[in-house]
Amino acid sequence: MKFLRALASLLVVAGLVSGSLIATTSNADAASKLRFTKLYADSPGTDRGSNKSLNAEYVVVKNTGSSKIKIAGYKIKDKAGHTFVFPKGFVLKARRSVTVHTGRGTNTGSHLYWKQRWYVWNNTTDTAYLLNTRGSRLDTCTFPRKHSKAYVTC
Numbered sequence: 414m415k416f417l418r419a420l421a422s423l424l425v426v427a428g429l430v431s432g433s434l435i436a437t438t439s440n441a442d443a444a445s446k447l448r449f450t451k452l453y454a455d456s457p458g459t460d461r462g463s464n465k466s467l468n469a470e471y472v473v474v475k476n477t478g479s480s481k482i483k484i485a486g487y488k489i490k491d492k493a494g495h496t497f498v499f500p501k502g503f504v505l506k507a508r509r510s511v512t513v514h515t516g517r518g519t520n521t522g523s524h525l526y527w528k529q530r531w532y533v534w535n536n537t538t539d540t541a542y543l544l545n546t547r548g549s550r551l552d553t554c555t556f557p558r559k560h561s562k563a564y565v566t567c
Contacts, residue, residue: 444545446478447487448567449554450510452541454534455563462531467516470534472541472554475510486546489513495533500525541567 449472456469472489476482483504489497497513500520505511511523515533518526527533534541538558543551554567 444482444484444551446476447482447484447505447543447551448475448477449473449541449543449552450475450567451564452534452539452554452556452567453564454539454556455536456532457563460532460536464516464518467529467532468514468518468526470515470532471512472534473510473512474505474543476505476507479507481506487551488542488544488548490542490544491533492535492540493533495529497525497527536563 451471451473453469453471456466458466460466474484474489481504483502484499485501485503487499503525506522509523511525513525513527515527515529517528518524520526534556538556540553540555542553545551552567554565556565
């Protein structure tokens, strides 16, 4: 009888361990579905630092997968080290995008605000890095030095 209880306990523990491994693997697979789609580095007009101008500078992240991804704590960084952290509880729905604006505003499921008071992205050249909570790079998008538009499609 003790042997059967011990065996049952062992099977429960094995099931919990294997279940957590499956969850980790699927979360990693889900994170691989995150991609930058656009970096608008040079907002229109003269750079005077108005909130409207700051919010015209942005980066777009898309979930290309078929399931939602919890990206709270994920980060977007630039070459200079400016860092945006996705807010607590933030989930990006399947096949949806979120636009991260440089300036201030009210966060929604499709628009987030960095709350900066000056520009993050360089008009001449810059790179956006998308990092998971462990700091592993998931994607990059570079605004090249010689570019005819104010944005780049990633």
